[in-house]
Amino acid sequence: MLTYNEFIELRNKLAKNEISLELAKAQCWNGLEEGKRSWHTKDWKDRRSEIIKDKCEICGSKETLTLQHSFHPKKYSEYTKDLTRAYAKDYIETNPDIDKSELTTHILEKYEYVPTPLCPNCMSRNPNKRLRKSPQYLCTECRHEFDLTVYRSVDELISAFYENEKATEVRDKCFVSKDKWKNKHNISNIRYWLQRERAKNRDAETIEKEAFLLYLNDNIRYLSFEDTITACKKCASYFDLYNMELCPKCNKNYKSIQFPTCIQCLPEDKRKAVIDKIEFGKEMRDMHKRLGID
Ligand SMILES: [Zn+2]
Ligand SMILES: [Zn+2]
Ligand SMILES: [Zn+2]
Structure with a gap:
C-alpha cells in the first residue's frame, strides 16, 4: 500500500505521462486485488495521530476518539463505469445510427429471439x-x-424498428443475450449496448486513464484527512447508526439531523x-401487547 506522498507522486507522474497506466496500476495495487487492501499502513497511523484532536469535536468527551470521514473514495470499477456511460453518450450523439445489416448481424450473433405470440387475424400481442x-x-x-399463434420474424421486427423506433410492436424485450447474463433486451436496448461497446473500444485508453486519475485523486483526498472530524465513540456511532448528532442548544441530548434541536x-x-x-405510540403498543395482537 502506498503512502500519502507516494500516491501524490504517482498521480503527478501519470498525469504528465511519465509512467504508463499499466505500471501505475501495478505500483498502486502491488499485485493485490483492488479492495483487498487496507488503509491502515504505518504512514496512515502516523499521520492520523497528528490530525486527531484530543477531544470529541461534537461533545467534547475524551473517551475513545475516532476520526470520522465524511468523504470516501469509490471503487476503481465505478469510475470506469461512470466514464464509459458518459463517453457512450457523446459517441451516440455523434454516431446516432447503425447500419441495418450491421445491427441484424449483431442481433443474430449475440441474441436468442423469443418472439411474442400474435393473433393471426389482427396481429395484436399476447392473445x-x-x-x-x-x-x-x-x-x-x-x-x-x-x-395457432403467429410470430414476427427477426427481419420483420428490425424493419419495423427502422421505420418507427417507438412503434408498440418493437418495445417487447424479446431478445435474450447468449452470454452468461441472459439479459432481456428490445432492439433499442441492443443498439444502445452495441454503441456503448463501440465507444468503450474507441476510447478505452482514455477512459481507463481518466478513471485511474480520478481514483488516485479521491484516494489522495481521503488520505489527506481533509474531510474528517474527531468524534468520541458515542457521537460517531449515533451518527453512523441513527443519523443523530448532539443537540446544539443543550449540548447534552442527541437529536435527529433533520431537526434543529433535541x-x-x-x-x-x-x-x-x-x-x-x-x-x-407507547400506549398503543402496550394495549396491543395486552390484547395479544402484537
Ligand atoms: Zn462526542
Ligand atoms: Zn385479433
Ligand atoms: Zn437539546
Whole structure:
C-alpha cells in the first residue's frame, strides 16, 4: 500500500505521462486485488495521530476518539463505469445510427429471439390462452378464436424498428443475450449496448486513464484527512447508526439531523405535541401487547 506522498507522486507522474497506466496500476495495487487492501499502513497511523484532536469535536468527551470521514473514495470499477456511460453518450450523439445489416448481424450473433405470440387475424400481442377451451386462444382485441399463434420474424421486427423506433410492436424485450447474463433486451436496448461497446473500444485508453486519475485523486483526498472530524465513540456511532448528532442548544441530548434541536429543547407547544405522539405510540403498543395482537 502506498503512502500519502507516494500516491501524490504517482498521480503527478501519470498525469504528465511519465509512467504508463499499466505500471501505475501495478505500483498502486502491488499485485493485490483492488479492495483487498487496507488503509491502515504505518504512514496512515502516523499521520492520523497528528490530525486527531484530543477531544470529541461534537461533545467534547475524551473517551475513545475516532476520526470520522465524511468523504470516501469509490471503487476503481465505478469510475470506469461512470466514464464509459458518459463517453457512450457523446459517441451516440455523434454516431446516432447503425447500419441495418450491421445491427441484424449483431442481433443474430449475440441474441436468442423469443418472439411474442400474435393473433393471426389482427396481429395484436399476447392473445389469451385458455386452459379448458377449444380453440385454445381468444384474441381480446378482435375476438377471433384460434389454435395457432403467429410470430414476427427477426427481419420483420428490425424493419419495423427502422421505420418507427417507438412503434408498440418493437418495445417487447424479446431478445435474450447468449452470454452468461441472459439479459432481456428490445432492439433499442441492443443498439444502445452495441454503441456503448463501440465507444468503450474507441476510447478505452482514455477512459481507463481518466478513471485511474480520478481514483488516485479521491484516494489522495481521503488520505489527506481533509474531510474528517474527531468524534468520541458515542457521537460517531449515533451518527453512523441513527443519523443523530448532539443537540446544539443543550449540548447534552442527541437529536435527529433533520431537526434543529433535541425534543427537550423544542419550544413548549411543539415539544408537547411530540411527547404526546410518543406517549400515544407507547400506549398503543402496550394495549396491543395486552390484547395479544402484537
Ligand atoms: Zn462526542
Ligand atoms: Zn385479433
Ligand atoms: Zn437539546
